[in-house]
Amino acid sequence: MAQPIDFYFDFTSPYGYLASTRIEEVASRHGRSVNWHPIVLGFVFKVTGSVPLVSIPLKGEYATMDIERSARQHNIPYRLPDNFPVGTVAAARTCLWLKSADFGNDPETMASMVHALYRAYFVDNIDISDTANVIAVAAAQGIDTDTLSSALENTEVKGLLKTAVDAAVEKGIFGSPFILVDGEPFWGHDRLKDVEQWLETGGF
């Protein structure tokens, strides 16, 4: 089987959310699976000197409009959360912990947790910067809350996020969503058509 598509994202990224609802369909049409890579862009922005998109004059207003328009264009449920953007350390750590067989988890459970957290934030307006809310979302996915609560305080689990962010920066990843197809990088929800063309044609 061909390599999975690497999908890097931040849980507070609306374009990451939009793409997360579409990437598995794109991948499966081409016999691929998705390898989910949660990162925290705040840490990446220290390298690139960037600031959150929506805080930039003019560009932020355009982005706010464009995100809603893109959701309509692709029939994706979306609302701008009341608290936005937010810190996503707890959400990212939860997913990285789920992904790690080292902690006795089944990595297959991660994809559904990614969707559940994104949906909680961008559909149900649940503030996922609050660890208690992340744990509640996990509980609804059948994850044991005591085990997760302990894991989020575990130094090794904390280390998973630092390692993931460092590895992403090392690969040149600076935004969300950021997609690698056999190492070929595509940045942005609006590049899914290019990802499709690349998968179909083998490159351009």
Added chain:
Amino acid sequence: MAQPIDFYFDFTSPYGYLASTRIEEVASRHGRSVNWHPIVLGFVFKVTGSVPLVSIPLKGEYATMDIERSARQHNIPYRLPDNFPVGTVAAARTCLWLKSADFGNDPETMASMVHALYRAYFVDNIDISDTANVIAVAAAQGIDTDTLSSALENTEVKGLLKTAVDAAVEKGIFGSPFILVDGEPFWGHDRLKDVEQWLETGGF
């Protein structure tokens, strides 16, 4: 006839160049013409606090690669100019002067000048920050060089660019290319497919 498509661009913008080679075909398929709006992003960036794309760590390296890849994808001749990015005041003023019937010019001549300047810079590696080179490109388009040389020193012509940039910022334009379809904004070469869909469907 339907309103022209407004196409805002900076002559040092590679994505602006790529889109400039495709926008007229997109427009004409839908019975539209193109209204060319040269701006100078350096002035706009003072409002948005932005910096040139290619100077941003990681993002700049991605963009350099992505521009070349996008040119290949759409079979557009392209090379990164030796001097890049450059100031585009003389190029923009030349086009705004050509566009202005106030100076006795035929606005129709502007489109071919836009293409000639972009081609000079991104195909023939001619440094269009040098006014003499802009005048040479104009001469090859049949424009009288003495008249143009005088025009570029004319206070009213200089005022055209300031007015154009202010008007662009007023409309929320912060990048290149930036396209308005009946006022609906689309930022980026990678949004031409969305422009097409908007023109076909009347909105989403």
